[in-house]
Amino acid sequence: MKKILDLLKTEFIKNVNLKKIIIVLIVLVLSSLIIFKISKFNYGGNYTEGTKITQSDVENARENYNRSKKLFEELNNYESYIQMIKDEKFLKIRELMVENGFTDASSNRFKIYNLFLKIIPDLSEYEAIINGYKETTDDINDIMEKYNKLKEEYDTALDALVPGDIYKIEKYNLLDYKEQLNIVNAQIETTQTTDYNLENQKKYLEEQIELSQYLIDNKINADDWQYTIVENITNLLIKYLIPMATEEEFNENRVSMYSYYENYEDYINQSKILLEKNTKPISNYKIILKENIKPIIMSNELSSTQMPYDIRIGFNNIYYMGIVILVICIISFGGMIANEHKTGSIRLLISNPFSRSKVLLSKYIYLILNALILYVISLLIFIIIMFVTGNIDSLSIPQMIVQNDVVTKTNYLLFIIKNIGIHFIFISFILTILFFLSSVSLNVALTGCTTLLITLLSVFIPLINADKINAIFSYIPFTFLNYSKYLSSNPTYNLFITQESNMYINTNINTCLISTIILIIIIYIIANIIYCKRDIKN
Amino acid sequence: MGEIIRVENLKKKIGRKVILNNLSFSIDEGQIVGLVGPNGAGKSTFIKSMLGLYKITSGDIKICGLSVKNQHDKAVRNIGCIIENPDMYMDLTGKKNLEIYSLIKDVKDKSYIDELVRKLKLENRIKDKIKNYSLGMRQRLGIVQALINKPKILILDEPTNGLDPLGIKELRNLILELKSEGMTILISSHILSEIEKVCDKFIMINDGSILCEVTKEQLKEQNISLEDKFISMLENYGGQIR
Numbered sequence: 001m002k003k004i005l006d007l008l009k010t011e012f013i014k015n016v017n018l019k020k021i022i023i024v025l026i027v028l029v030l031s032s033l034i035i036f037k038i039s040k041f042n043y044g045g046n047y048t049e050g051t052k053i054t055q056s057d058v059e060n061a062r063e064n065y066n067r068s069k070k071l072f073e074e075l076n077n078y079e080s081y082i083q084m085i086k087d088e089k090f091l092k093i094r095e096l097m098v099e100n101g102f103t104d105a106s107s108n109r110f111k112i113y114n115l116f117l118k119i120i121p122d123l124s125e126y127e128a129i130i131n132g133y134k135e136t137t138d139d140i141n142d143i144m145e146k147y148n149k150l151k152e153e154y155d156t157a158l159d160a161l162v163p164g165d166i167y168k169i170e171k172y173n174l175l176d177y178k179e180q181l182n183i184v185n186a187q188i189e190t191t192q193t194t195d196y197n198l199e200n201q202k203k204y205l206e207e208q209i210e211l212s213q214y215l216i217d218n219k220i221n222a223d224d225w226q227y228t229i230v231e232n233i234t235n236l237l238i239k240y241l242i243p244m245a246t247e248e249e250f251n252e253n254r255v256s257m258y259s260y261y262e263n264y265e266d267y268i269n270q271s272k273i274l275l276e277k278n279t280k281p282i283s284n285y286k287i288i289l290k291e292n293i294k295p296i297i298m299s300n301e302l303s304s305t306q307m308p309y310d311i312r313i314g315f316n317n318i319y320y321m322g323i324v325i326l327v328i329c330i331i332s333f334g335g336m337i338a339n340e341h342k343t344g345s346i347r348l349l350i351s352n353p354f355s356r357s358k359v360l361l362s363k364y365i366y367l368i369l370n371a372l373i374l375y376v377i378s379l380l381i382f383i384i385i386m387f388v389t390g391n392i393d394s395l396s397i398p399q400m401i402v403q404n405d406v407v408t409k410t411n412y413l414l415f416i417i418k419n420i421g422i423h424f425i426f427i428s429f430i431l432t433i434l435f436f437l438s439s440v441s442l443n444v445a446l447t448g449c450t451t452l453l454i455t456l457l458s459v460f461i462p463l464i465n466a467d468k469i470n471a472i473f474s475y476i477p478f479t480f481l482n483y484s485k486y487l488s489s490n491p492t493y494n495l496f497i498t499q500e501s502n503m504y505i506n507t508n509i510n511t512c513l514i515s516t517i518i519l520i521i522i523i524y525i526i527a528n529i530i531y532c533k534r535d536i537k538n
Numbered sequence: 539m540g541e542i543i544r545v546e547n548l549k550k551k552i553g554r555k556v557i558l559n560n561l562s563f564s565i566d567e568g569q570i571v572g573l574v575g576p577n578g579a580g581k582s583t584f585i586k587s588m589l590g591l592y593k594i595t596s597g598d599i600k601i602c603g604l605s606v607k608n609q610h611d612k613a614v615r616n617i618g619c620i621i622e623n624p625d626m627y628m629d630l631t632g633k634k635n636l637e638i639y640s641l642i643k644d645v646k647d648k649s650y651i652d653e654l655v656r657k658l659k660l661e662n663r664i665k666d667k668i669k670n671y672s673l674g675m676r677q678r679l680g681i682v683q684a685l686i687n688k689p690k691i692l693i694l695d696e697p698t699n700g701l702d703p704l705g706i707k708e709l710r711n712l713i714l715e716l717k718s719e720g721m722t723i724l725i726s727s728h729i730l731s732e733i734e735k736v737c738d739k740f741i742m743i744n745d746g747s748i749l750c751e752v753t754k755e756q757l758k759e760q761n762i763s764l765e766d767k768f769i770s771m772l773e774n775y776g777g778q779i780r
Contacts, residue, residue: 010638014627348625348683351589352642353611535552536591 003354007362008369010349024328028374031324032381053098061091167215174212181205196268197246200275204241207282208234214289226289233285240275318420321378322427325371326455329431333367334448337438347536356532364435364524371431375424425516430455432520436527542567542691542722543588547597550580550587550746557583559746560597565724565739567690570717572737573726574768580746581726585621585695590614602690618689622696624680628669632660632679635668636686643687654682657712673700681712692716692723698732710736734764742771 065087072080184201191198211230220226245253247264261267340346349359433454437447543565550558558580565571575581586592588599590610599606604613626635636651645651655661658678668676677700684692694713698706713723713736727733733740740757742749749771757767 006641006644010641013634013638013641014630343625343628344623345625345627347589347591347621348639349642350591351614351617351619351621353615354642355611533593535593536586 003358004362004365007349007354007359008366011362011366024374025377027328028324028378029381032321032378032385035320036385053094055098058091058094058098061087061094065091167219167221170212170215174209174216177205177208177212181209196271200241204237207237229285229288233282236282318378318382319423322423323455325374325378326427326430327452328374329367329371330434330448330451330455333370334434334438334451335444336363336367338442338444338447341442341536350536357528360439360528360531367431367435368428371427372424375427422513425513429516429520430458432523436523439527439531540567542602544600546600548587548594548599549596550583550592551595557746558587561746561748563741563748563751565722567722568717568720569739570713570723570725570737572733572740573724573743574730574733574740575743576772579744581743582622582695585693585726588693589617589619616690617693618684618687618691619693620680620684620695620697623699624676624683626668626676626679629667631667632664632671635679636682639683639686645687651682651686654685658682674702674705677701690722692721694723694725696727697725698727698729706732730765730768740764742768744772
């Protein structure tokens with residue numbers, strides 16, 4: 001053991017100097033920043049930077065509004081009036097965005113726009129009303145009167161709006177849902193037979209009322225993770241509860257939309273099954289809200305791009321940093337054994353009381369240790385970036401896994417550590433191949449090029465989205481490809497594991513881990529046997 | 539004086555080619571032995587086999603009774619060596635190189651290293667990078683490296699390479715000084731006149747086999763120089779110089 005430590009020390013004395021450390025640190029920091037920047041575009045939502053809306057954008061919108069207003073005053077007809085309202089809406093949105101520093105890609109823009117449409121009903125409603133009207137001044141006055149009344153409501157709502165504070169607006173939605181529920185209840189009372197559509201609408205509205213109340217009671221903002229869960233529950237409700245076609249609609253659109261169902265009854269039954277199947281995820285998400293437990297692994301009902309958990313995205317980026325680390329290692333250590341043979345300095349070790357196995361083992365440990373140091377530095381850089389950019393997430397909130405509809409509590413830190421461990425074993429595997437080639441071929445170019453090729457293949461081949469390739473990778477023991485597939489199985493890496501990637505976790509990843517470790521050992525032993533039998537010719 | 543190196547039927551094949559063919563001889567403690575032979579005779583192969591750089595095909599070399607084949611780590615602990623050109627890390631300073639050597643050879647006595655550096659007149663350049671050293675300076679640092687752990691046996695393969703006449707004289711004096719301290723030295727060299735001045739015994743090899751073993755006294759008795767003896771041995775062998 002002492003000998004190995006001595007050899008390790010000599011490796012550090014030989015290879016580490018201030019210049020190298022500074023260069024590697026610069027490379028790591030720059031790569032981290034580039035990856036972070038790219039990720040921000042990829043992940044969308046809060047991390048998508050768009051063009052910032054400036055005062056000149058507002059002026060342009062105002063110009064358009066003034067133009068359409070002037071046109072309406074001249075023509076005084078329906079079309080010019082609608083155009084004027086549209087431009088006014090757009091101007092208001094622009095003003096709000098400038099006021100709050102939003103960008104055109106900001107998710108807040110859509111939230112504000114949706115809110116705007118909610119409070120001032122979509123113009124299509126007016127279009128519908130208008131159909132019964134003639135284009136007379138009286139008609140226009142009538143519409144204007146209705147519009148102005150709604151505008152007052154909108155202005156009141158706008159006063160309450162603080163960017164991100166969705167719960168302050170939610171009371172308008174709540175009132176709306178309650179009103180709709182009263183109407184649906186009245187309809188149900190008057191209907192003698194069970195109308196699934198009405199029943200579903202009732203369920204949907206009851207759920208929405210509960211959710212709205214939750215947002216208001218807990219003062220949930222748009223950027224809070226709980227809001228994402230609420231949004232997802234809403235999506236599920238919309239998907240499975242409304243709209244259900246009536247028998248009439250069903251028959252009308254039978255060929256184009258409902259050919260899958262035998263008849264209306266079958267359609268209703270299938271929908272009921274879907275609803276029951278879907279009740280579990282909905283109730284799981286409700287547990288998440290009730291317990292205030294952050295979910296880690298989502299079912300595929302949740303879009304990972306909606307997840308605002310930045311620290312995880314930071315860890316996700318480590319996956320791509322792994323490639324940078326591998327490239328650094330290939331450049332730095334591709335010739336670690338070959339160069340010593342070329343210069344003859346290897347004789348210094350072998351002709352001294354060090355067996356070749358010990359020399360080889362110390363070099364291998366040195367290689368893995370260096371990769372580990374680079375990995376830890378990369379992690380630290382990401383944590384610092386996350387911290388500086390204010391994107392660091394709290395680790396103190398308990399975490400839960402929603403997997404195959406089963407909710408289990410988990411330790412988030414352990415979860416992260418496990419994934420990082422898996423990733424590092426994958427890196428070690430590639431480095432073992434580098435080590436093998438370096439010690440067996442003693443050729444820097446061959447070692448470097450081959451390992452680089454393997455790294456790139458392991459990264460890019462699994463990204464090919466083809467079922468057949470996936471199936472092959474699941475069974476062929478190219479474990480590193482399986483790893484890559486596992487690690488890159490969705491856009492935000494494995495920390496948001498979807499049901500799709502669960503397949504890899506459940507069926508392959510444990511086998512992969514074991515087989516990879518066995519492969520690492522076998523490759524190392526072969527390298528050791530070949531190297532120990534070799535004559536040091538130089 | 540007891541036997542310190544024993545070579546027993548040493549055979550080394552590289553591919554199908556026999557480089558060393560049943561080499562057997564022994565060296566006593568405190569002797570300075572010259573290994574003499576033409577290019578390709580197998581001198582370097584023998585030294586590399588002795589140090590464990592070449593795997594022995596058959597036979598064995600015993601150093602202080604320890605088998606190089608089976609107890610490499612323990613056996614080579616007794617050896618200090620320079621093979622052809624000294625092994626150094628060119629991008630590091632002389633001092634850093636010595637730091638590595640002392641770590642490899644587990645040397646804790648730093649004052650002895652300083653003494654060696656002074657003795658070999660390297661103290662003014664010890665903080666310079668090796669790549670800026672002359673060949674002679676590298677050779678001298680190589681000797682420091684070889685002696686750093688006070689080995690029982692010193693192996694010098696072409697030690698005068700790159701040394702100027704003054705350097706050669708200094709090296710000669712150093713070798714004689716080390717002999718007086720009881721060190722066993724094995725020198726392999728082409729410069730027979732130089733080797734003749736310091737060695738007690740000569741082992742002549744050609745084509746991987748021993749041509750003859752002769753002591754300095756025997757040469758004196760025969761009133762023949764080493765060079766003449768070597769040439770006559772080669773002629774007797776059939777003049778086949780590989």
